[in-house]
Amino acid sequence: MTDAPAATGVPPDRTAPAAHPIAPLLASRWSPRSFLDREVPEEMLRRLLEAARWAPSCYNAQPWHYVIARRHREPEAFAALLGCLSSGNRTWCARAPVLMISVARMDFPQNGSPNRHAWHDLGAASTLLALEAAALGLQAHQMAGFDAAKARAACAVPEGYEPVAAIALGHPGSPDALAEPYRTRETSPRIRRPIEEFGFLGRWGEAL
Numbered sequence: 438m439t440d441a442p443a444a445t446g447v448p449p450d451r452t453a454p455a456a457h458p459i460a461p462l463l464a465s466r467w468s469p470r471s472f473l474d475r476e477v478p479e480e481m482l483r484r485l486l487e488a489a490r491w492a493p494s495c496y497n498a499q500p501w502h503y504v505i506a507r508r509h510r511e512p513e514a515f516a517a518l519l520g521c522l523s524s525g526n527r528t529w530c531a532r533a534p535v536l537m538i539s540v541a542r543m544d545f546p547q548n549g550s551p552n553r554h555a556w557h558d559l560g561a562a563s564t565l566l567a568l569e570a571a572a573l574g575l576q577a578h579q580m581a582g583f584d585a586a587k588a589r590a591a592c593a594v595p596e597g598y599e600p601v602a603a604i605a606l607g608h609p610g611s612p613d614a615l616a617e618p619y620r621t622r623e624t625s626p627r628i629r630r631p632i633e634e635f636g637f638l639g640r641w642g643e644a645l
């Protein structure tokens with residue numbers, strides 16, 4: 438855990454420097470490590486889950502689930518989730534107001550056959566959750582750096598369901614509250630591959 442003071446002040450402007458115009462909400466989403474010590478009201482959590490709820494999914498199977506722990510309201514569950522994170526993530530997540538894990542149901546409820554797109558659809562739901570967070574002045578930071586077996590035990594996730602990602606959530610704070618190397622990362626340029634590298638016309642490799 439970090440000895441840095443609780444985050445106050447103004448978060449950096451992390452608006453995506455998009456090469457082509459995109460909806461302002463999309464450009465406003467980013468993944469902070471510094472969060473204000475401000476609770477996220479339950480009504481906001483409901484709105485985040487409602488946004489996730491309206492994601493598209495294969496056969497409308499809706500494989501998404503979230504186990505949520507607020508630092509001040511569910512301190513034991515929060516500590517248990519924190520303990521599942523990789524040591525690097527734990528450093529800055531200790532001050533996040535909310536931690537969660539996303540969990541995918543791995544078969545179709547309709548017939549029990551394997552759902553090959555469960556992780557895909559959970560990711561879509563988490564993206565909508567993150568965008569709704571941005572619309573509310575919050576930000577969500579998704580993480581692969583956690584121990585899924587530990588999270589399964591900590592959150593009593595049943596068989597047939599897979600913990601997929603951890604998510605830290607809250608109002609973003611000042612990078613000054615972070616220890617290095619996280620402080621520098623919080624303000625380093627946001628980089629993306631150009632669209633020509635991944636968007637093809639007609640056949641693989643033919644740039645748009």
Ligand SMILES: Cc1cc2nc3c(=O)[nH]c(=O)nc-3n(C[C@H](O)[C@H](O)[C@H](O)COP(=O)(O)O)c2cc1C
Pocket residue numbers: 466467468469526578579580581582583602627
């Ligand atoms: C599935 C997934 C796993 C990630 N894992 C981590 C992680 O373990 N630790 C971390 O600091 N960031 C993690 N990130 C955040 C990415 O590093 C971040 O989204 C990327 O650098 C782009 O930055 P942006 O979200 O601010 O645009 C993860 C993001 C996703 C979607």
